[in-house]
Amino acid sequence: MPEESSFPTLKRLLVGKPIPSHLAHHERLSRVTGLAVLSSDALSSVAYATDFIVATLIVAGTAALGYAIPIGLVIAALLAVVAFSYRQTIYAYPTGGGAYRVAKENIGENAGLTAAASLLVDYTLTVSVSISAGVLAITSAFPSLDVYRVQLCLVFLTLLTLGNLRGIRESGQIFAIPTYFFVVSIFVLIAIGLYHYATGTLTSVAAPVPDSAGTRQLTTLLLLTAFANGCTAMTGVEAVSDGVPAFRPPESKNAAATLVTMAVLAIAMFLGITFLAHAYQVMPTEKESGVSQLGRVMFGTGPVYYLVQAATTLILVLAANTAYADFPRLASIVSRDRFLPRQFMNQGDRLAFSNGILVLSAFAALLMVVFKGDTHALLPLYMIGVFVSFTLSQTGMVIHWRKKRTPGWKTSALVNGFGAVVTGVVLVIVAITKTLEGAWIVLLLIPIIIALCKATRRHYDHVASQLTLRNYTPQRRVHNTVLMPVGGLQRAVVEALRYAETLSDDVRAVYVDVDQSATDQMKKDWETWGGKAKLVILESPFRSVMEPLLEYIEQVENERTDDYVTVILPEFVPARWWQHLLHNQRALLIKGALLFRPNTVVTSVPFHLAK
């Protein structure tokens, strides 16, 4: 048996080495690594946002695809507005301005909880959608793998879970390579595409038009739906403003520069791909993405094409990974306000984050299995949460400026106010076009989560009021009556008895008489091994052991009012886990029976079995 506790080893294995306080500074992000770590969500969404616009428009026929360009331009403009809005949050909240905090401080508790619930749902969907889209990049390249779609999703999820439990989060460098490779390869793709377009040498994708094409009229609702779907390009913009304190000083300045770089890159890539998708008549399906179709045309189905697909998969998996930093951090902040179980609260080591990671993975896995790893099926659920938190955060900022009235506050308020209106309008459009397609799940889930948060807070408040030391006088209990139920005498019992004798002068072994000859033997053995303890023999007309025991404990408790009753139970600690099944059931029952009894303490004295 281990001389040392087995716990630190297990924890070390699962969650990695602890970080000493004075090292925390060294891990801060530069602009280059910051862009890699915090932008993968925003940048990677260009891999699917255009597809969603095209796939929506096609039901009104190929002619409707022309609307993709103006819709793309509107979305790009919105992205610029939102990025500019968040740039202000970075300067106003240099210690991190997540939507929860901004909404709670400026609007109120309910707004904060709404933002938190939306974000928790959103992070879970980010994991599911990003991994699904990453797997789509693989199955686009290797169509025969499509039947293993859900399995592949779960493999990536498992890798992310284990990596994050061990602490992959710290290494900014490993993010840089796939992120920058993705950005470069997309720009190369766009450049080649534009060159062919300009020189008139383009060959269209020539993908088969789906059966659904032209089955519906081109209505305003359809255009709004295409717009709403394209707004996935805006997800992830908030990540930099949440992570300001992770930057090297000057934190705000570095973060703001990173945010602007990210926005410019995202807008350029999104517009480029959207333009090419139209020019090359891309026709994305749930089995092949638009970027993959473009890649095949530009590079041919050769090594460069496969590299681009690999980079797409990698950045999407990294995008999922950002949720693994965001979800536990938000859960920790919310649980510090006692709205979530304290198991999520970071208390010095990484254990709390492990709980957040496991909860996130469990829900993301559920979504992947239920929606069969299909990004198009998950999409309607995705954006409600994002835009609820956008709108609340921007609205909160407007109130923030009105309260602070720092120089230039009116301009700032105007910028954030515009952002709030814009994201609010998108939210309404998303809600209108998506509710029946599945967004109702999220619209139902958010209030449920809020209610659970409030119930949790209420419970902790009740507990705090029961724990306060104000006006508290402890009961005068000075004596301890130690009882030890015994079924016979053996080494574990005798050792527990010796332990019991160190606790009190009043130790009583309690034996239930179910068989006269066994009782006589017990009395005889007691003379040798009993020591200072007293032997109490109880009658049992019903052959039951438990009931006389419980009655006796009650009787002892009534004997005097100034004592505790301590019940000592020897407990076997087996050498192998399965041996647990062979022991201790009765001890467990006694513990269960005494759990709600006041002033009664049950103590298990371990007896370690060698094999």
Added chain:
Amino acid sequence: MPEESSFPTLKRLLVGKPIPSHLAHHERLSRVTGLAVLSSDALSSVAYATDFIVATLIVAGTAALGYAIPIGLVIAALLAVVAFSYRQTIYAYPTGGGAYRVAKENIGENAGLTAAASLLVDYTLTVSVSISAGVLAITSAFPSLDVYRVQLCLVFLTLLTLGNLRGIRESGQIFAIPTYFFVVSIFVLIAIGLYHYATGTLTSVAAPVPDSAGTRQLTTLLLLTAFANGCTAMTGVEAVSDGVPAFRPPESKNAAATLVTMAVLAIAMFLGITFLAHAYQVMPTEKESGVSQLGRVMFGTGPVYYLVQAATTLILVLAANTAYADFPRLASIVSRDRFLPRQFMNQGDRLAFSNGILVLSAFAALLMVVFKGDTHALLPLYMIGVFVSFTLSQTGMVIHWRKKRTPGWKTSALVNGFGAVVTGVVLVIVAITKTLEGAWIVLLLIPIIIALCKATRRHYDHVASQLTLRNYTPQRRVHNTVLMPVGGLQRAVVEALRYAETLSDDVRAVYVDVDQSATDQMKKDWETWGGKAKLVILESPFRSVMEPLLEYIEQVENERTDDYVTVILPEFVPARWWQHLLHNQRALLIKGALLFRPNTVVTSVPFHLAK
């Protein structure tokens, strides 16, 4: 919160009132109730045994069905032989002569364990097969219910489980009505059938001949398979000899008379149904049983037919119920020999039986789900266990007579020897014809169960050798160092501290310094609430709480050799179950970390939350 423990109430609800010792006598069985309680398994098997013969023969064409009559006669003769053999066991083992005991005492431990493993498997299959056949009687009457076959099986299983947990076993009367009603209705059916046959007024069942008919040759193997399948009629014969002590005195005489009555009834019903099945050209399928087809012809599809089907279902469910008495009893006997976990051992109240009931139900449910509640699919697994135990039991009886040499022992040995040979031959036939069809599962399972039993026994023997008081000198430990990790001061901590002070003069509260201002506050509060205890403050360079704590505990243990270390943890006992999720994670971790440490006792001092 309950003033009294909630345990007895819960137990009462689940397992019923305890039976006082002096009442046990009143519940003994008369011949009439004994037949009802112990014979339902044997009698009910006539509801399906004939079907299995016919369904096997039909693959060789309708002409082959003529062999059903001679096969039926052979089985009837065997049933008489086996019953006569077991009649001797009743007199030789008036305190109950189960196959486990007879084989173990007379042949040896391995034979006993083989019999026990076979019977445990067999009882599980009895539950599955009987309930499935009972549901078949329902779906025969109402074919539209066939799609809910598995669900219906699980409903009956749940009812039996709950009924047995509450103690349905005691009421012999409720068994009598359906058993005797079944017997009477089968005899009425046979009488009407014979009357029509004799008067030449019979109309055949005219069920459609299945597609498989005539697809195979009539081989010896096929005849043996039909015979083996028909031998299901013999299952349950041993039940009376197992239950001798449950009879009113003179126990053996009453039991023997009951056994003979049962055998006569079973043989008459089996032969009658087999004869009619042939005469009326019954063609059982997995959707309609032969008895149901006969019933429709004899009574028309009217109220009498439905009553017969209801009686069939009821007696089959009762047959399953006998396994609920047998399985826990056998498990209890085997665990008394320490071959099964002691949780199965009856120790005065019914709790041990509850464990047996739950295990039996779990495995039976698994079988029903895996084999989709189809009796024909479960059949190949069924009989191996029955005939292994028959053969071992009869062989054991031969050895028993040879040892005892009581007057007339040679005749007795001859009878049992003949029984052993007959059941051994059937066992071989069953093994040959059934192994590939699924009996391999059972042939694999029996040695696995035996191995588990031996591992269990070995473990308990090791434990016993570690627990013996022979040559044992307890360590001299007279002192108790009481440690209490505290994260701050509140009521639960102060109460636990007061408790700790009753245990020892050396009580130390251990506080981990992760934040200077919190530590200062702690020191200040300590002056008010600390009492006799000493405050120890630990540094934590890694912001971790657990590691400095565990290191300090180790350090304290090295301070002196004559003491125990008791770690006191306040533990919240919430008023509602879900609130458990919100508390005590850290306490659990500390407990886990200290579990394997010698001479260290962890004590939780409960703090009861009001809401």
